[in-house]
Amino acid sequence: MKVTIKKWTGVATWKWVANDDNCGICRMAFDGCCPDCKLPGDDCPLVWGQCSHCFHMHCIVKWLQSQPVNQQCPMCRQEWKFNNK
């Protein structure tokens, strides 16, 4: 039997691979977006600290901006350093 494909539709799913389901700051799902964004994905990415804790980038940046000195991870209070690996 010969089959001729007339049409196909590609479907893909994606998810962030993080230790947790929700951002500890805004409590929204990591696979969703922070409350200031409308669309999840590359526009509202996750970032990790060297302490291994993870947040929506917009949430942690907003927090760090409000802490002029002693920028610490809100989870573990270790000094916050972006994990650039």
Added chain:
Amino acid sequence: MIKLFSLKQQKKDGETTPRAGNQKKASAAQLRITKDINELNLPKTCNTEFPDPDDLLNFKLIICPDEGFYKTGRFVFSFKVGPNYPHEPPKVKCETQVYHPNIDQQGNVCLNILREDWKPVLTINSIVYGLQYLFLEPNPEDPLNKEAAEVLSSNRRVFETNVQKAMRGGYVGGIYFERCLK
């Protein structure tokens, strides 16, 4: 991502047209406080009151300690959650006059997580437990009511009597306290 990209395009195209229904979007603080309140797990000594049930940003917490110096008392705290929550802590005031080293006559509360140690991963529940802890273990170091703190560190029995006197309604150290027994 294909769907997402087309959504993004739609968004760009529709940037100038207002959203259908024109509903006001809940603010980040409102979204977060809704989650906090839904997940609130109050100890049996605590209760909340929402004067306006549609406004989760302003509410009261009532603590009736069942042990410690303040057993049988009833203390009301007001919570005001600002637009920057959870990046800033809620403003919490004690509405009941109380003889306590960490609460002053204006109702200001000295609790680390309400000030310098606040972090946005904390929740309303963390504050509730912090406040409850203040009644179980008043802290004479770094006090707001210095007299009460001095009495607490020099003589716990006198402190206990003073707390009882204040809760029954009366003068302690020249300051009048309203009755706040349950």
